[in-house]
Amino acid sequence: MSTLIAAEGLGHAYHDEWLFKNLTLGINAGQRVALVGVNGAGKSTLMKLLAERFAPLEGKIVKNKSTKIGFLDQEPSFPDNSTISDFIFSTENKQQQLIKEYEELIEEEHPDEKKLNRLYEELSEHNAWEYEHQIKTILSRMGINQLQQKIDTLSGGQRKRLALAKLLIEDPEIYVLDEPTNHLDIDTIEWLEKILTTGAKTLLLVTHDRYFLDNVCNTIVELERGKTYAYNGNYVYFLEKKAEREAQDDATFQKNKNLLKKELEWMRRMPQARGTKSVARQNAFYELEEKTKQRSENQKVTLNVKMARQGGKILELEHIKQSFNGNKIIGDFSYVFKKGDRIGLAGKNGTGKSTLLNIITGNLNPDHGKVDIGETTQYGYYKQGGLSFDEKERVIDIVKADAEYIKMADGQTISASALLTLFLFPPKKQHGLVEKLSGGEKKRLHLMKVLMQNPNFLILDEPTNDLDIDTLNVLEEFLENFPGILILVSHDRYLLDKMSDQLFIMEGNGNVKIFNGNYSEHRNSLEQEKEAAAKKQKSDEQKTNASSSSNKLSFKEQQEFKKLEEDLAENENKIKSLTQELNNTDPSNYIKIQELSETIEKINLTIETDMERWMELSEK
Incomplete structure (x- = not known):
């Protein structure tokens, strides 16, 4: 390889x-x-x-x-003032440039026929029609439809999808x-x-x-x-082998610590100038000391902040309706939240997940309906967009702005600095500027600030984005033991499966479906419904065929059967004649070619329909 x-x-x-x-x-x-x-x-x-x-x-x-090499950045950059079309279609790729020119031309109200004829020929010569279909499929999957839209008008998520689409097209x-x-x-x-x-x-x-x-x-x-x-x-194999390596590292670390302790005693006993025979041992001591410093104890994020008391009434949604610009986002949705609810919020982009969350948290008043929040309900809302940190502010000052001391689940009160340490922000990073943190570290800081509010109703909107897997494992452990209400929005199927036992599915057009089960159970349910529908269709067809075969042709059906045979023969002759005419047509005569192709296609459809009916009658 x-x-x-x-x-x-x-x-x-x-x-x-x-x-x-x-x-x-x-x-x-x-x-x-x-x-x-x-x-x-x-x-x-x-x-x-x-x-x-x-x-x-x-x-x-x-x-x-x-x-x-094709590179997809976390936050892709684009040329100034460019359109989606400018970005997607490479100037170095002949096929892509022809497709771009063709797409732009057919969007015009009165396209130039000569240009269309020329492009039609060139696209055929370069075998670009299949490529055009592939490009359209990728763009459609990424929700990209307006090719002339300016990129600077797109959201961050749309930009990421656009960059990924270009990469898939370039392959x-x-x-x-x-x-x-x-x-x-x-x-x-x-x-x-x-x-x-x-x-x-x-x-x-x-x-x-x-x-x-x-x-x-x-x-x-x-x-x-x-x-x-x-x-x-795979990932499970990696975890097994990593655990073996860490166990070996721990054994080596303890051995080095014991040896370092002995060598340190030797160094202290001999403070005077040493002979040349001791130099190698001194160097070995300093090397061992450096290795031991580098090997820190395995640290883990510890999420065990206190949860506010939760009363009997938590949250009641009564006949919620919401529309924007005439588009129905939530049709008519009611739900009474109960203690222990763990809900996954699922649905395609743009179906209204964020709208529902904003209504739940009181950030948006619905067009219709009532939102009744319990007196003791304390929200903790981790938003997908994250927090807007001052890049020039120190990390510890961001936390101290909320509280100098934080109460933990066990009743212990710790300082902001100690809590940061538990979240794997060592003193050096605590006193450093926010701009020096990685994207994932900023997300971890955001999560920490949400949990500091001691919520009993926790809403996590895409919490997994940019967090490392180790932190996610600890977050999962925390959520498993979290006694309050949890609403989780995530495209991470693993997290949805593990953390939710009920789904609110935003189906579009205002429909919100409640499903009792996790994401994998929902997908299995859909597959079973598809299989059942396919079996029913097959069974119905078999019954229809059996019923048909038991009957003889009526006089009317006999006349129809005879007429179908005549029509099929006539239409097949027409196809032969039109195909010959098409082959003899000047390639530059785009309009004539288009007319003949459409006529042939219509006759073929008629032949297919007639043939199906002929076979149905012939079985009788």
Whole structure:
């Protein structure tokens, strides 16, 4: 298996701190690699280096110059004042430019026929019709329809989907994807899984979505403390092997600590100048000391903040209705929340999930209906957009703005600094500026601020975006033990399965369906309904055929049967004649070709209909 791209002796620093040094990594053709590691480990930086977005401070990236890399950034950038069409269709790709010209021309009220004829011929010559269909399918799946729309009018989620669409259209030799499932609904994620696993695509991606990771990737590379560890297998295999490695590391760490203690005693006993025979031992001591410093105890985020008391009445929604610009978002929805409710909010993008959450939390008054909130209900709302932090503010000051001291679940009161430490923000980061945090660390800080409010009604809108898998595991552990109400909006199917036992499904056109069960159970239910419908249709057809075969043709049916045979023969002759005329038509005569093609298509449809009826009568 050939290596398409490799990092040799790679080293890079961020804000004067080395993320990694002397790092080596190779990616082979057809390998689908997931890069995992805690927030701030340097995953996004490593991906940008491999995608040649900037040069490393040390080492080099080795690849064939002709190898094309497609990179999806967490927050993609676009040319100023450009349209979707300008961005999607590459000027270097002849087929794409022809398709762009054709799409723009047919959108005109009175298209130039000469230009249409020329484009029709060129598109046929370059075999671009199938490619055009493929491009339209990808754009449609990503919810991109207005090709002349300016990119600067798009939301952050729309921009991410646009960048992903362009990448799928270009189909590079190497895909480098930073959180590709962010801002995608579950149906689109499942479609993307099929696209990425079709053919021998080569991938390097960062994702928090464990189902996506397992379904797409065949190799996992962990980036930890500046080193990489590769595992050929799925996520469960990775966890097993990582646990074995950490157990071995712990044993080595304890051994080093004991040895360091002995060597430290030796160093203290001999403060005078030492002879040359002791120099090697001194150097070994300093090396061992450095290794022991680097190997910190395994830290984990600890989420155990106090929850506010919850009364009998929590929240009641009575006949809620909401529309925007004449579009029905919520038709007529009622629900009484009960203690222990764990609800997953599902639906395609734009079906009204955020609208329902804003009504629940009182941020939006519905057009019709009543929202009755219990006196003791305390919301904690983690919004998808995150918080707007002052990049020049210190991390600890952001937390202290809410409270100097925080009460934990066990009744203990701790300082803001101690709580930050529990959330894996060491003193150095606490007193550093927000701008030095990674995207995932900012999300973790946002989550911490939400939980500091001691909520008993927790709403998490896409909490998994940009969080590392270790933090997600701890978040799951916290949510499993959270005694309050939980509403979870997530495209992470694993999280929905684990955390919810009921779904509110936004079906569109104002319909909100309540399903008792988690996401996988809902999908299984849909599949069973499809299978049952298919079986019923087949059974009905068999009954109809059996009933038909038991009857003889009536006189009227005999006349119809005879007429069908005549019509079929006549129409087949027409097809032959029109096909010959089409073949002899001047290729530049686009209008004539179009007319003949449409006539042939209509006659073919008539033949198909007549043939079905002829076969039905012949069986009698």
